[in-house]
Amino acid sequence: xxxxxxxxxxxxxxxxxxxxxxxxxxxxxxxxxxxxxxxxxxxxxxxxxxxxxxxxxxxxxxxxxxxxxxxxxxxxxxxxxxxxxxxxxxxxxxxxxxxxxxxxxxxxxxxxxxxxxxxxxxxxxxxxxxxxxxxxxxxxxxxxxxxxxxxxxxxxxxxxxxxxxxxxxxxxxxxxxxxxxxxxxxxxxxxxxxxxxxxxxxxxxxxxxxxxxxxxxxxxxxxxxxxxxxxxxxxxxxxxxxxxxxxxxxxxxxxxxxxxxxxxxxxxxx
Amino acid sequence: xxxxxxxxxxxxxxxxxxxxxxxxxxxxxxxxxxxxxxxxxxxxxxxxxxxxxxxxxxxxxxxxxxxxxxxxxxxxxxxxxxxxxxxxxxxxxxxxxxxxxxxxxxxxxxxxxxxxxxxxxxxxxxxxxxxxxxxxxxxxxxxxxxxxxxxxxxxxxxxxxxxxxxxxxxxxxxxxxxxxxxxxxxxxxxxxxxxxxxxxxxxxxxxxxxxxxxxxxxxxxxxxxxxxxxxxxxxxxxxxxxxxxxxxxxxxxxxxxxxxxxxxxxxxxxxxxxxxxxxxxxxxxxxxxxxxxxxxxxxxxxxxxxxxxxxxxxx
Numbered sequence: 006x007x008x009x010x011x012x013x014x015x016x017x018x019x020x021x022x023x024x025x026x027x028x029x030x031x032x033x034x035x036x037x038x039x040x041x042x043x044x045x046x047x048x049x050x051x052x053x054x055x056x057x058x059x060x061x062x063x064x065x066x067x068x069x070x071x072x073x074x075x076x077x078x079x080x081x082x083x084x085x086x087x088x089x090x091x092x093x094x095x096x097x098x099x100x101x102x103x104x105x106x107x108x109x110x111x112x113x114x115x116x117x118x119x120x121x122x123x124x125x126x127x128x129x130x131x132x133x134x135x136x137x138x139x140x141x142x143x144x145x146x147x148x149x150x151x152x153x154x155x156x157x158x159x160x161x162x163x164x165x166x167x168x169x170x171x172x173x174x175x176x177x178x179x180x181x182x183x184x185x186x187x188x189x190x191x192x193x194x195x196x197x198x199x200x201x202x203x204x205x206x207x208x209x210x211x212x213x214x215x216x217x218x219x220x221x222x223x224x225x226x227x228x229x230x231x232x233x234x235x236x237x238x239x240x241x242x243x244x245x246x247x248x249x250x251x252x253x254x255x256x257x258x259x260x261x262x263x264x265x266x267x268x269x270x271x272x273x274x275x
Numbered sequence: 276x277x278x279x280x281x282x283x284x285x286x287x288x289x290x291x292x293x294x295x296x297x298x299x300x301x302x303x304x305x306x307x308x309x310x311x312x313x314x315x316x317x318x319x320x321x322x323x324x325x326x327x328x329x330x331x332x333x334x335x336x337x338x339x340x341x342x343x344x345x346x347x348x349x350x351x352x353x354x355x356x357x358x359x360x361x362x363x364x365x366x367x368x369x370x371x372x373x374x375x376x377x378x379x380x381x382x383x384x385x386x387x388x389x390x391x392x393x394x395x396x397x398x399x400x401x402x403x404x405x406x407x408x409x410x411x412x413x414x415x416x417x418x419x420x421x422x423x424x425x426x427x428x429x430x431x432x433x434x435x436x437x438x439x440x441x442x443x444x445x446x447x448x449x450x451x452x453x454x455x456x457x458x459x460x461x462x463x464x465x466x467x468x469x470x471x472x473x474x475x476x477x478x479x480x481x482x483x484x485x486x487x488x489x490x491x492x493x494x495x496x497x498x499x500x501x502x503x504x505x506x507x508x509x510x511x512x513x514x515x516x517x518x519x520x521x522x523x524x525x526x527x528x529x530x531x532x533x534x535x536x537x538x539x540x541x542x543x544x545x546x547x548x549x550x551x552x553x554x555x556x557x558x559x560x561x562x563x564x565x566x567x568x569x570x571x572x573x574x575x576x577x578x579x580x581x582x583x584x585x586x587x588x589x590x
Contacts, residue, residue, distance in 0.1 A: 178335035181302050184322040185329040186349035186400060196348070200339045 027260070034253035044249050052254040062255075066262075069234040072149070072224070073217030076156040077164075081209045083157070084164035085202065091165075092172055103169055107162040114159055118226045121155050122146055147229030155227040156220055160213040167212055171205020211270050215263055235259050278313075279434045281427070283441055283451035287483070291460035292440045293332075296406050299438060301325050312403055323352070328397030328435075330407040334389050336381040342368065342392045343377040349400035367399040368392075370429065387418045394426065398433065405430065407439035411446065423450055444484050448472065456480045472523075478588045481521040486550075488527075488561045490520045491590065500587055502557045505535060509585040517590040524550060526584035527562035529570075533577030535560075539570050553578065 037047035056062045091102045109117060124130045125145035132142050145151050175198070183193040221236035228237070235255065242252035284292040297303035299310055301322035309318045317325050328349075336345050347364045355363070368374050371391035381389055390410065397405055410426060411419045427450055430437050441447050447454045448468040455465040456479070464476040475481035482489065492502035494515045500507045502520065512518070529537070529551075537560060541552035549566040552559060555578060562578065564570065 176333070176335060178331050178333055179337060181300075181322070182329065182331060182335035182337070183348070183352075184302070185300055185325075185327055186396070187323050187326070187352035188348070189323055189352075192352060197337055201337075 030253045031257055033249050034257050036250045038248050038250050042247065052250045053258070056251065056254055056258065065233060065235055065238055069218055069236075072152065072156065072234060073214050073220070076153055076160055076217050077210050077214035079153075079157045080160035080164045080213045081168075081206055084161050084168050084209060085206065087161075087165050088168035088172055089198070091169060092175065093177065103165075106165045106169075109159070110162045114222055115226070117159065118155055118223060121151070121158070121227065125151055125154065146227055147231055149228070149232055151227035151229075152224050152232050155223045156217055159220075159223055160216055163216060164209040164213050167209040168202070168205050171208055172202055175201050207270075207273075211266075215266065218263060218266075219259065277452075278436050280436060280452040281430055281450060282438045282453045282455060283447035284438060284455050284457060285441055285444055285447040285484070286457035288442055290457045292442075292457050293408055294460075295457070296329075296408055296438060296440050299404065300327050300329050300406050302329075326400065326403050328400055328402030328405045330390075330393045330397050330405070330410050332408045332410075332412060334381075334393040334413070336389055336392055336396070338381050341378050341380055342373060342384065342395075345381070345392055346396045346399050349396065353400065363399055367395040370398065371395045371425075386414055387422060390414060390422060391425075394429070398429070398435065402435065405435045405437040407437065409440055409442070411441075411443075426450075448484070454484075456483060458483070475521070475586060478519050478521070481586055481588075486524050486561060486563075487521040487586075488524070488559065490522075490557050492518050492520050494518045494587065494589075498582070500585070505556050507580060507585060508582040509587045510583040512587045513589040519588045519590045521586040521588075522560070522580055522584055524561040524563035526581060527560065528579040528581065529562055529564060529568075529576045530579070531577060533579040535578040535580070537562075537576050537578040539572050539574040539576070542570060542572055 033044075034052060035048050035050070037045045037049055037051060039045050087106050091099055091106060094102050122129070126132070127142065127144070127146075129145070131145060135142060143150075145154070179197050179201070180193055183197050188196065219236055220234070221240065224232050224234045224237050225240070236259070239252050239255045239259070242248050242255060284295055286292045294303055298305055301310075301317070301320060301324075305318055309316055311317070312325070337348065340348070343364050346367050347360050350360045350363055364377070365374065368377050371394055373388060373391055373395065376384065376388060379388075381392065384392065390413070394410075397407075407426070411423060414422060423446065439450070448471070451468060453465060454468050454471050456463040456471065458479050464471060464480045466476075471480060471484050475484060478489075481487050490502045492500050492507075494500050494512050494517075495506075496515060497512055498509055500509050500512060500518060500520060507520070509520075525548075535555050535557065537553040537555045539551050540554050540559075543550040543552070544566060547566060548563050549568070549570065551562045551564060551570055553562055553576075560578060570576070
């Protein structure tokens, strides 16, 4: 009983700040847009039917899923050596190294993306170096390439964080035991480290995939308006097209998709 | 170190005995010096090339593998064919009496069983050297004696040369053919248990191995040592000068006649024997006697220290 009481403030905040807006959003998604583009009060699933039957929405969902899945996979795989290195470091170094690995979270995502724009831009560092080497210029921003680079980088700190927590239980003695039994580094990694890291890898992938699916700023800035994903489409529907029922319905579909993913994950874990 | 022998590295915690073991296994790099196995220099070899079976203090069993897979891991790394491997794993598990638990995961095994899997895993590769880091420290006191005997019997039967680390001097004396006493990274003495106990080479060994009474005194002439007002005869002495004198409690003789007046201040009953704490002109003297002798605190006796019972070191 006391536990419930202590949870009351958090419950209040979540109710007012999340559940209530989501309920309002759901209500809006049931309204109707008339020919003139104005919203009319109604209770209809027509908007959902329109979105779900639309090829553009299907393409949008596929692109978003591939982007999130790919970037989450890349972020998790890049984060694994970082987490393993932090774990293998002398104890006094572990704290500072872990902090360094998640330091990007302390800088605003927008500032980091603007940094990427100047590195990857047409006259940016990478293209300057390519020009010096006599290689052709590459388009690295305002397209999917830029979005993938930026999103992977922004997801990596989260992956490192999850892996560090998950790998904490991995005993360094196990590597040593494998070595004394005659296993080289590759065998030790494949037969001992990787299987034991698998739950942490799955958790890191799941978290970063969910963050990737709902990512908005990265596709918006790195895509330069030429990359369309679910989150940017919701923004465009709400503020450019001003089709609120469609924007709300799309948001509800995204929320439902994420909910199903979370349920699937906890089912797999059990 | 002779082939087939069991060597104990004995010392207080932090003396470098585990580091020494890790150096032998190749898990630690040597800044200086060399590691020789059967005359072969392995100093620059990585652990995976050394063919040494290591039983870690925490056992370090692979938690995601069955007991059989743990034991088979070293054989798999050596590229042994599956059929031979299965036979060798079964043999190793049978050796430690775990044949019927082969499919269990480590967390489904008791501490003693995990210990045996670790031992079987280390022995299955037929190591040139078996290394055990405090192999009994994680076990209950009741299990310890049994496991100790098993390790000893197995090591004898297989003729595997072994090194084990311990901070328990009773364990080292009981189990080892050779005991190396270490302190602060230095080797103090190496020898058979009897030699260590009866003829400690340094004051540290005298104090660390077994019980002793210690006195400060002066060597006046060869064979003559003065402690306070009392003159003692010693079988062996360093050149004259200040000295530290050690006496084992079981060598102290007590009776109505003797050289040193002693009063019993404390009697510690230990079953077959009793340890008497005696106040003497020398200082506190410990004496071990059959418990049946029936001494009580307050008893006044005379103590005799046979000359060959005194270990005298230059201080």
